[in-house]
Amino acid sequence: xxxxxxxxxxxxxxxxxxxxxxxxxxxxxxxxxxxxxxxxxxxxxxxxxxxxxxxxxxxxxxxxxxxxxxxxxxxxxxxxxxxxxxxxxxxxxxxxxxxxxxxxxxxxxxxxxxxxxxxxxxxxxxxxxxxxxxxxxxxxxxxxxxxxxxxxxxxxxxxxxxxxxxxxxxxxxxxxxxxxxxxxxxxxxxxxxxxxxxxxxxxxxxxxxxxxxxxxxxxxxxxxxxxxxxxxxxxxxxxxxxxxxxxxxxxxxxxxxxxxxxxxxxxxxxxxxxxxxxxxxxxxxxxxxxxxxxxxxxxxxxxxxxxxxxxxxxxxxxxxxxxxxxxxxxxxxxxxxxxxxxxxxxxxxxxxxxxxxxxxxxxxxxxxxxxxxxxxxxxxxxxxxxxxxxxxxxxxxxxxxxxxxxxxxxxxxxxxxxxxxxxxxxxxxxxxxxxxxxxxxxxxxxxxxxxxxxxxxx
Amino acid sequence: xxxxxxxxxxxxxxxxxxxxxxxxxxxxxxxxxxxxxxxxxxxxxxxxxxxxxxxxxxxxxxxxxxxxxxxxxxxxxxxxxxxxxxxxxxxxxxxxxxxxxxxxxxxxxx
Numbered sequence: 001x002x003x004x005x006x007x008x009x010x011x012x013x014x015x016x017x018x019x020x021x022x023x024x025x026x027x028x029x030x031x032x033x034x035x036x037x038x039x040x041x042x043x044x045x046x047x048x049x050x051x052x053x054x055x056x057x058x059x060x061x062x063x064x065x066x067x068x069x070x071x072x073x074x075x076x077x078x079x080x081x082x083x084x085x086x087x088x089x090x091x092x093x094x095x096x097x098x099x100x101x102x103x104x105x106x107x108x109x110x111x112x113x114x115x116x117x118x119x120x121x122x123x124x125x126x127x128x129x130x131x132x133x134x135x136x137x138x139x140x141x142x143x144x145x146x147x148x149x150x151x152x153x154x155x156x157x158x159x160x161x162x163x164x165x166x167x168x169x170x171x172x173x174x175x176x177x178x179x180x181x182x183x184x185x186x187x188x189x190x191x192x193x194x195x196x197x198x199x200x201x202x203x204x205x206x207x208x209x210x211x212x213x214x215x216x217x218x219x220x221x222x223x224x225x226x227x228x229x230x231x232x233x234x235x236x237x238x239x240x241x242x243x244x245x246x247x248x249x250x251x252x253x254x255x256x257x258x259x260x261x262x263x264x265x266x267x268x269x270x271x272x273x274x275x276x277x278x279x280x281x282x283x284x285x286x287x288x289x290x291x292x293x294x295x296x297x298x299x300x301x302x303x304x305x306x307x308x309x310x311x312x313x314x315x316x317x318x319x320x321x322x323x324x325x326x327x328x329x330x331x332x333x334x335x336x337x338x339x340x341x342x343x344x345x346x347x348x349x350x351x352x353x354x355x356x357x358x359x360x361x362x363x364x365x366x367x368x369x370x371x372x373x374x375x376x377x378x379x380x381x382x383x384x385x386x387x388x389x390x391x392x393x394x395x396x397x398x399x400x401x402x403x404x405x406x407x408x409x410x411x412x413x414x415x416x417x418x419x420x421x422x423x424x425x426x427x428x429x430x431x432x433x434x435x436x437x438x439x440x441x442x443x444x445x446x447x448x449x450x451x452x453x454x455x456x457x458x
Numbered sequence: 459x460x461x462x463x464x465x466x467x468x469x470x471x472x473x474x475x476x477x478x479x480x481x482x483x484x485x486x487x488x489x490x491x492x493x494x495x496x497x498x499x500x501x502x503x504x505x506x507x508x509x510x511x512x513x514x515x516x517x518x519x520x521x522x523x524x525x526x527x528x529x530x531x532x533x534x535x536x537x538x539x540x541x542x543x544x545x546x547x548x549x550x551x552x553x554x555x556x557x558x559x560x561x562x563x564x565x566x567x568x
Contacts, residue, residue, distance in 0.1 A: 006513075006514040013496060013500060016492075162468040177488055178489075180474065182492070184475070242475065246475040251476065396557075397557040397558045428493070429498040431495045432497070436498075437546070439499070440546045441550050444548070444553070
C-alpha cells in the first residue's frame with residue numbers, strides 16, 4: 001500500500017479514528033496500531049509479517065537477557081547483533097556473495113520491503129539497552145517500534161529512546177501540530193506525485209536506460225534531474241511519514257534539512273537522511289570504529305569504513321560500494337584539509353562550497369542510480385564526450401519541475417511551521433476544502449500511476 | 459508544550475511538527491479539528507475526484523466480489539463527468555499535457 005493512494009487514504013481514516021477512540025487505553029491502542037501496521041506490511045507480502053514479528057521477538061529476548069545482567073553480556077549482545085545481521089545478510093547479500101564466489105543461486109531471494117530499516121531499528125534497540133541508553137521495553141512496545149507503519153518501509157529510523165517513551169503517555173495533538181502534519185503530507189504528495197514522478201518518467205529513466213542514445217547535455221541534465229528526483233522522492237516519503245505519525249500523536253525526528261544547501265560533504269550528511277547518518281555515526285563510526293578520539297589515520301579509516309558500509313547498507317552492488325567510497329574519500333579529504341590548510345589562505349565562500357558539494361553528491365548519485373559499474377562508466381564517458389544532437393528530452397516543463405525541486409532548498413527553513421501557525425486558525429472544513437483543491441491539482445498534474453518510492457528497495 | 463520538555467523521548471524541537479502551543483484554548487484540541495479536515499476533504503474528494511476512485515477500482519483483482527465495485531466506480535465517474543464535477547482535474551490535466559507537449563490521453567489513466 002503506497003501512501004499517496006486511495007486505498008491508503010481509507011486505511012488511514014480508520015486508523016486515525018480508532019487511535020482517537022483508544023487514546024487512553026494504552027495497550028489496546030498499541031495492539032490496534034500493531035494490527036494496522038501488519039495489515040499495511042502484509043499487503044506487500046504477508047509471509048514477511050512473520051519475519052517482522054520474529055525479528056522483534058529476537059531483539060526483545062536478547063535485550064531482556066542483557067538487561068538482567070546474567071552471564072557474559074557482551075557475548076549476548078554479539079549474538080543479538082549477529083542474528084540481525086544474519087537475517088539481513090541472507091535476504092540482501094546472499095545472492096551478491098554467491099555471485100562473487102562464482103556459485104550463483106538457483107533462485108533469486110525475494111527482498112522483504114524495508115528489511116534494512118527494521119533491522120537497524122532492532123540493532124539500535126539491543127545496543128542501546130546494552131549501553132544503558134534505553135530501558136528494556138515490553139514485547140508489545142518493541143514490536144510496534146519495529147513495525148509502526150509510517151516508518152516501517154523507508155524510515156526515518158526512529159531511535160528506541162525517542163519513540164518508546166511516547167508510548168507511555170496518552171497521545172496529544174494541538175491544532176497547529178495537526179496543521180503542520182497535514183502540510184507535510186500534502187507537500188510530500190506534491191514532491192512525490194508531481195516532481196519526482198515526472199522527472200523520472202520523462203527524463204531520468206529514458207536517459208539512464210540508454211546513455212549511448214542521448215547527447216552529453218541530456219546526460220548532464222539527467223544527472224541533475226536524478227539529484228532532484230531522489231531528494232523529492234525520499235524526502236516526500238519521510239515528510240508523509242512524519243505527518244502521518246504526527247496525526248496519530250507520535251513525534252518523529254526531522255530527516256532532511258535542505259541538503260543541497262550544504263557547504264561541505266560533512267554538512268551534507270548532517271542534512272541528508274539524518275536518521276541514517278546519525279545511526280551510522282553513533283553505532284558504527286563512534287561505537288564500533290572509535291570515532292575521532294584516536295590517531296588521525298585511524299579516524300580517517302573509521303570515516304571511510306563507515307561510509308563504505310553505509311553504501312553497502314543500500315544494497316548488494318559494487319556501485320553502492322563505490323558511492324560509499326566516494327563519499328568516504330571526500331569526507332576524509334575534507335578532514336585532512338581542515339588540519340592542513342594554512343591559516344593565511346582565504347576561506348572558500350559558502351556559495352562555492354555549496355556548488356562544489358552539490359556536484360560531488362550528483363556525481364555519486366550516478367553510481368547510485370546505475371545498476372552496473374559499466375553503466376555508470378558509460379554514463380560518465382557520455383557526459384565527457386561532448387556529443388550533440390537529438391531532440392532534447394528535457395522540456396521546459398521538466399526544467400521547471402527541477403527548478404521547483406531545487407527552490408525548496410532555498411526557502412525559509414521553518415516554512416512548514418509558519419504556514420501551520422497561519423492556517424490553524426481556520427475552521428477544519430475550510431482547511432479540508434483547501435487541501436482538496438491542492439489534491440485535485442495534484443491529480444491533474446501527475447502524469448500516470450504512482451511509482452514505488454526509491455527507498456523501498458533498501 | 460514547554461520547549462525544554464523531553465518527556466516524550468525525542469528532544470523538543472527535533473521534529474518538524476514541534477510548534478509551541480498558543481494559550482488559545484480553541485487551538486488545544488487538534489484531534490477534533492483534524493477529524494473535521496479529514497472528513498470534509500474525504501467527502502469533497504469523493505465528489506470531485508472520481509478519477510481516483512475509478513483508477514483504484516480498475517486495479518482491484520477481477521472477481522465476483524469486485525465486479526460490482528468496479529461497475530459502481532465507473533458509473534460514478536461517468537455521472538460525475540456529466541455533472542461537471544471532474545472539471546478541475548480535467549482542466550489541470552489538459553494544461554499539464556500541453557505543458558509536457560503531449561496529446562491528452564484518449565482513455566482513462568492508470
